[in-house]
Amino acid sequence: MSFRVYARRVRDRDVPFVRRHRALRDAAGCYHPLGFDGTWAHLRTAGDVRNDEAALLRALEMLEASRAVWLTEMESFANRRRSEKAMHRRTPRQEETRYLHGWRWPGPQAKQAMLSEVDRLWAVHARAPFPDVPSVDKGDLAELDTWLAGCISTYLANKGELDTDRRDILVTNLPELRRHVARLGYPQVHFAGFDSFRRLLKMTELIVNDTAREAWNYSG
Numbered sequence: 001m002s003f004r005v006y007a008r009r010v011r012d013r014d015v016p017f018v019r020r021h022r023a024l025r026d027a028a029g030c031y032h033p034l035g036f037d038g039t040w041a042h043l044r045t046a047g048d049v050r051n052d053e054a055a056l057l058r059a060l061e062m063l064e065a066s067r068a069v070w071l072t073e074m075e076s077f078a079n080r081r082r083s084e085k086a087m088h089r090r091t092p093r094q095e096e097t098r099y100l101h102g103w104r105w106p107g108p109q110a111k112q113a114m115l116s117e118v119d120r121l122w123a124v125h126a127r128a129p130f131p132d133v134p135s136v137d138k139g140d141l142a143e144l145d146t147w148l149a150g151c152i153s154t155y156l157a158n159k160g161e162l163d164t165d166r167r168d169i170l171v172t173n174l175p176e177l178r179r180h181v182a183r184l185g186y187p188q189v190h191f192a193g194f195d196s197f198r199r200l201l202k203m204t205e206l207i208v209n210d211t212a213r214e215a216w217n218y219s220g
Helices: 003-011 017-030 035-046 053-086 094-101 110-127 135-157 164-185 191-210
Strands: none
Touching (some): 003 053, 135 164
16 A cells, blocks of 8 residues: 555554554555654654553654655656756766765754654764674774774764764765675675664764755755
8 A cells, every 4th residue: 555545544544543554554554764763763852652542643644744755756856857958968967966875863853853863873883892894804894894883883872973084084984885885785695784784874874864855955
C-alpha cells in the first residue's frame, strides 16, 4: 500500500489503536529519509506513539511535513533538469543528486533530526572496538576513522555546528570512504568492518548534508 493509505489509517479512529500504530510504522517504511531506525527514532520524540493518540498524530504530521518538502524539492529539481536538458546540459551535478537522495531530513526539524541521528549512531560507534578489516587497508582505514571521528565529535559537541576546515575534511574524504565501504561489503567477508565503516559513512554524509542545506537553497 502507499504512504497516503497508511496515513489515512493512522488517523482513522474506527481502526484499533494497535493497527494505527502499525500503520505509522508502515508509513515510515514507505518514507524514511534517515533510514527506518533513524526515522522511527525521530518520530518517537513526538511522545508515546504506542499508547497516546495525540503523540501518534504528531508523529504522523512530522513525517508528512518532511515528505511534503521532499516532494517539492524533487519536483523543483525535475523542472530545472528539463530546462537544463533543453540547453544541452545532460548531466546533473553529482553533489546535488547525492544531497537530494542522501541521508538527511527534509523540511521542519531538519537540524534536530539529523543531529539526533548522528548522536544515536555515534553512541554505537564510539563504544565499538576497531573492527577486523583487510590488513592491506588497515592503516588507511584507521587513519580515516581517526580523522572523521574527530570531526563528528566536534559537530556533536557544538550542537550541530562545524567549522569550514572540518567540513572540508569530511567532504574531501567522502569518496575514499565510499570506496572502502564498497570494498568491505563485496567481495570481502569483513562484516564487522563493513558495518562499522558504513555507519561512519552515514554519519559523515548526514553532517555534510546538514551543513549544505542553505547552499542548495532548499527549504527546511
